Amino acid sequence: MRVNLLGPVELVSAGGEPVRLGAAKRRTVLAALALELNRVVSGDRLLSLVWDGSPPPQAKAALQGHIAQLRKVLSDGVALLTRAPGYVLTGDRAAVDVFRFEDLVASARDAADETAVDRLTEALALWRGPVLADVPGDRVREAVSARLEELRLVAVQELATRLFRLHRAADAVGELREAVAAHPLREPLVARLVLALHWTGRQAEALEVFHRTRERLADELGVDPGPELRDAYQTVLAGDAAPKRVERGPAPAQLPREHRGFVGREPELADLADRLRGDSAIGLLVGPAGVGKTALALHWAHRVAADFPDGQLFVNLRGFDETEPLDPRTALIGFLRALGLADAQIAVELEDQAAQYRSLLAGRRVLVFLDNARSAEQVRPLLPGSPGCLVLVTSRHRLDDLVVTEGASALHVQTLPANNAEDLLAAALGRARIDAEPDAVAELVELCDRLPLALRIAGARLASRPRWTVQSLVDELRDEQHRLSALELPEAGRGVHAALAVSYRELPEGAARLLRRLGLHPGTDLDSYAAAALLDINVVSARTHLRTLAYANLLHESTPDRYSRHDLVRLFTHQLAVGESEVDGALERLLDYYLFVADTARAHLSDHVRPFRPPEHRPASHPELSSHAAALDWFTLEEANLGLALDVALLGGHLERAWQLALCLDAFHFRRGNRVDRLALCRIGSEAARALGDAHAEATFLLRLGSTLADLGRLPEAVESCTRAAELARGDRDLELAALANLGYCLMADDRLDRAQETILEALEVAREVGDTRSQASVQNNLANVLLRKQLPEEALRHAEEALSLFTSAAPSKAHTATLHTVGAASQQLGRLDEALEHYRAGLELAERLGDRYQEALCHRAIGDVLEQSVGADAATPHWLTALRLYRDLRLADADDLAAKLDPNVAAVGLS
Incomplete structure (x- = not known):
């Protein structure tokens, strides 16, 4: 079976019968895959090619349908397979006319004249019209048509040259006339047509072709004929009947010396060897300044230089030097000289120079190394047009355009292991x-x-x-x-x-301004919302600037819409920020952005939240956090940045922002059960509030500090902290309620049960007074726990069940989880083990849903204890092991006590 693309797309059976393909898009899918024969084409790239860069919503399903239909009609050694991340058409190169054409032209290069004529004639006969003539859209066709058309013209020129040497000029006239009609200003073709007509005795026609071309060159381009066409004209005037042999130029060897001390990079070298197999390959090595792109490319180029006997070309395009980037014309002139042209033979215009360059490389195996490219436009004129050549490009910019339009294979060079x-x-x-x-x-x-x-x-x-x-x-x-x-x-x-400074100077103003402002951001990564806050712009514009910085490899997109930077880039941005205007305003906007979103997230995690008053700089753009899970994910992602923002607020004297950020982080650590970090945050927050003279804010932290100290077993300090919080909370009934509830909890933990009960009953009275149903439930639960410690399980169960009934109408919360645990504990004391197990498991399920690792630990331990009573220690061990892991992660005081319940050998294996 054959796939024909040099003209309308055709699928031909082994017997020579055309196979009906149907839909135009299906022909496009087949063409796109055939042009990448035996190479995987990603699904995304295939969608872009087939739908010209704008696939509709249903395109993926349509593509899968076309793939399925093509599989039904492919046979005889040509197959369409699914290979991550897309599809691959497999088969022999001879099955696709494009590759048969390329191989025939390449094989003619070193063949004797008679053989070369046969192969070139066969190659040109494969053309049935323009490449992919019936493929709708432009993207697939544009990716190959210029290169293949160039190779076809080179083949026509080479065929004429070989026929001249065999004294068969008449056989060349037809192909040359057709080619000149389509490309009337291509002087090498015109020169050969002039000579072919002359050597077949048609001098008048030859002179007419020359003068007509001379006039068009003058009228359309404002130039005179070049050396080759003038030489052909002189041949006609002189009546020279002897064809001239066209000699090839020398083989250049321009690769610079390898860097001394090159180390490692074996994975990258292997990747290059895998990616750059086959003809017409373009390898693009991209990465930040100083990462070693040139050294890697040069090392690989020296490794494979022997595979390119016709030479190696090298140019430093100076895309990131202090001076202007090298003009492609200058690079082309250097290459044309290296390939044997005298200055007088080199065309004036860039397009003509590029055509000469492609003609000289036609049929050759040459390695072209383009170092430090600034843009795809700088590179494109320097790309060979025929198979057999390989191109290496290095750049600090990603040059995605080369990947899309030229099929370059991009390797992102990372820092060294x-x-x-x-x-x-x-x-x-x-x-x-x-x-x-x-x-x-x-x-x-x-x-x-x-x-x-x-x-x-x-x-x-x-x-x-x-x-x-x-x-x-x-x-x-x-x-x-x-x-x-x-x-x-x-x-x-x-x-x-110096290297970073050059990259910075080449940035557009918006991206440059963002890079300067990034020097104010204390973290190593950020998202587009934080960037928007720094610049006081909308998030869409911020994303554009971030992508520009990533394109220049000054930032790295670590995950979608999240960008990180190397430490040396961070220090560079700090230096830029020193001279930046409106530093204080930008920093305050950043702090207010984090505070605003953190306060929104806190509302989903805490049971009793008073939102802060709107910040001075309310962000125009921010992530929408509409659920507990979304809030927990945001806190997890931004935890490091929030901690650093807190440090910045403290150092800058933004004390109100500091205690508010600390309170938001405390809500996150409370939900995750992280008592150690809570302890530090509560102290930071209370000190900032005290420095501000804000007694209520100080009380807010002291009551949290007290409960945290209690969980860590530091009970006298816990009671002292909550007592002080209750004193400071006077006058704010809601805050007084929270302080009394926490004081009661700490007194209970310290086994001062009568005073604990008295304090909790006082808190319950305040909760009823303010009408806070959820607080009533939490306090009832605390009262139940005191009664459990007093060995009054029936009374404890009554209060716990009353608390549970109050929670059923409220959103899921940590206090709800704690109450399920309390009902389980009371049931367990009363010997109702099945009921206890049911409530413990319900508490565990809710704790896992809420991400409350502390309650997860308590429930796992309690389930293990019930299973030990009812079934045996073997059934309990998995739950105890899970609880012990959580206890140790949370650095809880009960870890050693729980470890004593486990066999040491089992624990060692289970915790490893």
Whole structure:
């Protein structure tokens, strides 16, 4: 079976019968897959190609339908398979006319004239019209038509040259006339037609073709005929009947010397070898400044240089130098000279130079290395037009356009693994010096972000100072204010800061302004909403700027709509922020953004929430958190940033923002059962509130501090803290209620049961007074726990069930989970083990749903205790092990007591 694309798309059976394909989109799917024969085409790329970059909502289903129909008609060695992340058409290259054409043209290159004529004639006979003539849309066709048309013209030119040498000029006239009619300004074709007509005795026609072309060149391009066409004209005038042999130019060898001390990168080298198999491959290596793109590409190029006997071309396109990027014309002129053209033979216009370049590379195997490309537009004129050549491009920009339009294969070069980074230092300093200070070397590697440029500079500094220890340089680099300057080579104007500065200067103003403002953000990652707050713009514009920074490899999109930066980039943005205007306003907007969203999230996690008053800078854009799960996910994602924002607020004297952020984080840690971090937050919050003179805010933290201290077994401190909270809360009945409830809890934990009961009853009176049903339920639950400790399970069960009935009409909450546990405990004391187990399991299910790890631990332990009573220790052990893991994660005081219930060997295996 054959697939024909050089004209209308055809599927032909082994017997030569055409196979009906049906829908136009189906022909497009077949063409897109056939052009990537034996290579996987991702589903997303296929959708983009088939629907011209704008697939409708139903496109995926339609594509699957076309794939299914194509599978029904494919046979005889051609198959369509599903391979992640898309599909692959498999078969021999000869099954697709495009590849038969390319292979025939390539094989003619070194063949004798007679054989070359036969192969070129066969190749050109495969053309039945324009490439993919009946494919709707442009994207698939544009990806290949220019290259294939160029190769067809090169084949026509080569066929004419070979026929001239065989004295068969008359056989060349037909193909040349047709080609010149379609491309009347392509001088190599016109020159050959002039010669073919001359050598078949039709001098008048030859001169007419020359003069007609000369006039069109003057009228349309304002140029005179080039050397090749002028030579053909002189041949006609001189009556020269002897065909001239066209000699090939020299084989250039322009690859620069490899970097000394190249280390590692074996996965990347293997990836390049896998990606760049086959003809006309384009490898695109992208990554941040100093990551080692050029070194990697150069190492691989030297490895494979022998596979390109017709030479290697290299040019530094200077896309990120202090000066302007290299003009593609300058690069092309250099390449044309290297390929043997004299200056007088080189065309004037870029398009004509590119055509000459493609013609000279036709049929050759040449490696083309384009280093430091700024844009796809800079690269595109330097791409060969025929198979057999391979192109390597390096860039700090992603150059997605080359991937989409030219089929380039992109490899994102990352920083070195730690062991390879140490090897790079060892190459500069010697292994003995590295092995003498392993800890200092490990820290140096991380301070350099495992970035090869930074590591080479650090190695050079140490190598030129043999008396320095590695630790001495580490001590210097620990100073964040001077780390970038320590990683510079001032005399050469090179280094991390210089490299980043060039990338920064090339940014559009909006993205540059965001990069400066990122110096105010204390974290290593952020989303588009935080970026919008920094710039006081909408989130859509912020996303555009973030994508620009990611395109320039100054940021990395770690997850969708979330961007991270290397530590050295973070320090660079801090330096930029020093000279930024409106620093205070931007920082306040960032703090208010985090505070506003954190307060929204807190409302989903806490049982009793008073929203803060609207912040001074209410964010225009923010994530919508409409559920408990969404709030918990947001807190988990932003926990580090919120902690750093709290530090910034404290250092900047934003004390109200500081205690409010601390309260929001406390709600998150409370829900997760993280008592240790709660302890620190409550102290920070209470100190900030005290400094502000806000007694009620201080009381809010002291009552939380008390319950946290109680959970950690520090009971006298807990009682003292909650007592002080109750004193400060006077005058605010809601806050007084919370303080009394927490004081009662702490007194109960300290076994001061009578006073605990008295305090809780006082809290219950206040709860009824303010009409807070949920607080009444929580206090009733606390009262039930006191009665349980007094060995009054029937009375305890009555209060716990009353609390449970109050919770049934409210949204799920932590207090609800605690009450289910209390009902279970009372039932267990009364010997009603099945009822106890039912309530413990209901409590566990709710705790898991709420993400309350503390209550999960309590319920697992309680279930284990009931199962031990009713079934035996073996049934209890899995629950005890889970509880013990949670206890230890939460650093709870009961962990050792629970561990004593387990067989040490079982515990060791279960916790490993």
